[in-house]
Structures are given as C-alpha cells and as structure tokens.
Amino acid sequence: MQQIIIDAHTHAAGVDFYNLFIPRKPLVQSTRDLILKMDLYGIDYSIVMPMPFAMYYDPRKVSQGEWALSGLEEFPYQVLNTTLLYESQEYSDRLFPFMAIDPRTKVEEQIQFLTQQVERKKIYGLKLHTLATNSSATVLSDSLFAKFMKKYNLPIIIHAGRDTTTSPIHVLNFAKQNPEIRVCIAHLAGFDNSVLKQSLEIKNVFFDTSPFLSHCKFAVDDISSYVSSDRFNTNYDDPVNALLELSTYLKSKLLWGSDEPWTSVSNPKGAALSSFSYKDECSILNQLNSMNHENTVNEIAYTNSLRFLYGDASLRLTKKANKHHKNDH
Numbered sequence: 001m002q003q004i005i006i007d008a009h010t011h012a013a014g015v016d017f018y019n020l021f022i023p024r025k026p027l028v029q030s031t032r033d034l035i036l037k038m039d040l041y042g043i044d045y046s047i048v049m050p051m052p053f054a055m056y057y058d059p060r061k062v063s064q065g066e067w068a069l070s071g072l073e074e075f076p077y078q079v080l081n082t083t084l085l086y087e088s089q090e091y092s093d094r095l096f097p098f099m100a101i102d103p104r105t106k107v108e109e110q111i112q113f114l115t116q117q118v119e120r121k122k123i124y125g126l127k128l129h130t131l132a133t134n135s136s137a138t139v140l141s142d143s144l145f146a147k148f149m150k151k152y153n154l155p156i157i158i159h160a161g162r163d164t165t166t167s168p169i170h171v172l173n174f175a176k177q178n179p180e181i182r183v184c185i186a187h188l189a190g191f192d193n194s195v196l197k198q199s200l201e202i203k204n205v206f207f208d209t210s211p212f213l214s215h216c217k218f219a220v221d222d223i224s225s226y227v228s229s230d231r232f233n234t235n236y237d238d239p240v241n242a243l244l245e246l247s248t249y250l251k252s253k254l255l256w257g258s259d260e261p262w263t264s265v266s267n268p269k270g271a272a273l274s275s276f277s278y279k280d281e282c283s284i285l286n287q288l289n290s291m292n293h294e295n296t297v298n299e300i301a302y303t304n305s306l307r308f309l310y311g312d313a314s315l316r317l318t319k320k321a322n323k324h325h326k327n328d329h
C-alpha cells in the first residue's frame with residue numbers, strides 16, 4: 001500500500017507580528033519553506049493556516065494587555081490571509097489553505113472577503129486562534145461565520161489553550177450546538193481527560209496532535225500552562241505509544257498535525273520550552289510504520305483528515321511528496 005500523508009496543522013506565508021516584536025521564535029515561514037520540509041520527510045499534503053497574530057492589532061500594546069489597533073489592516077487577517085492565498089497558488093495541488101478569522105470585529109468585511117475566496121474555490125476551511133484574537137469559541141455560535149461554514153460545508157480548526165478564554169470546553173460546546181460543522185480542537189485539548197471523553201459522544205468533533213512531541217514533554221514536566229492537570233492516562237515519556245493509545249481511544253477523531261514551524265515552543269516572553277523539529281514530528285509516523293502500525297498512520301494522517309476536510313473519507317488523493325531514502329537523513 002502506498003501511503004499518502006496529510007499534515008492537518010501547519011502555518012505559512014508570512015511573519016507573526018507578535019513574535020517579531022517580542023521577539024519569540026519562530027516568527028516566519030514561507031509556503032516554499034513548508035513545501036521543502038514536506039518533501040524532505042515524505043508529507044504529501046498540508047492544511048495550512050496564516051501565522052496566528054494579525055497585523056490588525058498593535059503588538060506593542062497587546063504585549064501590555066491592550067488590544068489597540070495598528071491601523072495597518074482594514075479588517076483582521078486581511079494581509080496574512082491574502083498572502084497565504086497568493087503564496088499557495090504555486091502549490092495548490094499540495095496545500096489546503098484555511099483562512100484565519102477574528103469574531104470580535106469587522107465580521108461583515110471578513111465574510112465578504114471569505115465569500116469571494118470560497119466561490120473561487122481557493123479555501124478549504126477556517127481557523128480561529130482564540131489566544132491571538134483574545135476570543136472564546138462561544139462567540140462563534142449564531143455568528144455569520146457559523147452560517148458561512150454551514151452554507152459552504154467548510155470545517156474549522158480552533159486553538160485550545162488552558163485559560164478561561166481559550167478553554168477547549170467552549171469549542172466542545174460550539175461543536176455540540178452546531179452538529180453540521182466539523183470542528184477540530186487543536187493541540188489535543190492539552191490531553192484533557194474530560195474533554196476527550198465528552199467528545200466521544202459528539203460526532204463532528206476532531207482533534208489534531210500538533211505539536212505532539214512538545215506536548216508530551218510538557219505532560220512529563222507537568223507544565224500546566226500547556227497541558228491539562230487531569231490528563232488522558234498514558235505514558236507521555238513514550239510518545240509513539242501515547243499516540244497509539246490516543247488513536248485507539250479517539251478512533252476516527254484523531255488527525256496527525258505538526259504545527260510547523262511551531263514544532264519548537266517558546267513561552268510568551270520568548271524563552272525556549274521545547275526543541276523539536278519537523279523531522280522529529282514526522283519520524284513518529286515512520287516509527288509507527290516500522291512497528292507494523294501502517295493502518296494507524298493511514299487513519300490519523302489520511303482517512304480521518306479527509307473526513308474532516310470534506311465530510312467524506314471515500315475521496316481519494318494521489319501521492320505527491322518526493323520521499324528521500326530514510327537513510328539520507
């Protein structure tokens with residue numbers, strides 16, 4: 001069987017203006033960087049989102065807790081979404097662009113922009129970064145964005161963190177209230193036991209693993225700003241086995257994603273917390289294959305991702321990546 005691999009969570013086509021200001025690594029990735037890395041490690045397709053922080057706000061003020069406008073965009077993500085679409089054109093047979101949204105302001109302007117793009121068949125879904133927009137998933141219910149996703153059958157990836165605003169509980173509730181919308185809770189909801197358990201009853205909920213090695217390290221080190229203190233019970237010292245157990249538990253809900261270029265994580269002040277590479281994240285799939293778990297790889301990196309993208313896993317994609325010999329790297 002020839003394996004086809006989809007990375008369900010990447011970012012590209014610009015600069016993260018908040019990280020640039022702090023400074024905090026990483027702060028930039030082009031779509032060409034991403035495609036080169038995908039080719040090196042045998043990744044055929046990626047869901048790609050803009051960098052999290054929109055130029056709409058002034059990063060100097062946001063770092064002091066004040067969401068002041070920068071005056072540089074007419075509506076949030078105008079520049080980063082446009083740049084992502086522009087850069088992705090060259091690789092439109094490899095990338096599934098998701099457009100970033102900010103539900104707090106200028107919603108009609110954003111919907112107008114998104115409608116133009118979806119009618120040109122350029123976008124595959126939406127992304128809400130709850131932390132970078134300071135908004136909870138609850139504001140999406142009954143919003144124009146929810147109507148838009150239903151009308152065009154588009155899924156959404158929502159960042160889930162550990163504070164009140166970004167809590168995955170809000171994402172779970174949004175999914176419950178909108179069974180027609182496929183919703184991916186990013187970063188495995190910090191491995192939160194209760195959220196993972198409740199999701200088993202909600203058909204339209206998915207989770208992405210991104211960035212898995214960093215989150216396993218945070219679980220081992222018990223860093224509560226990134227992972228839940230009531231975690232799914234597994235040995236996070238053994239990420240390959242932890243991923244297998246999560247896949248067995250979550251079945252068709254689990255999507256393999258890396259968060260590249262955020263496979264390494266630094267804290268909001270710029271201090272490094274973990275140091276992994278895209279190669280490290282992709283090697284988990286190779287390890288699963290070498291342990292005869294090709295079926296798990298096929299589920300988490302292909303059929304589940306297709307079901308999330310299209311609502312239908314019977315669709316087929318073709319092999320795209322130039323896979324180098326493993327021993328070359």
Ligand SMILES: [Zn+2]
Pocket residue numbers: 009010011259262
């Ligand atoms: Zn991300």
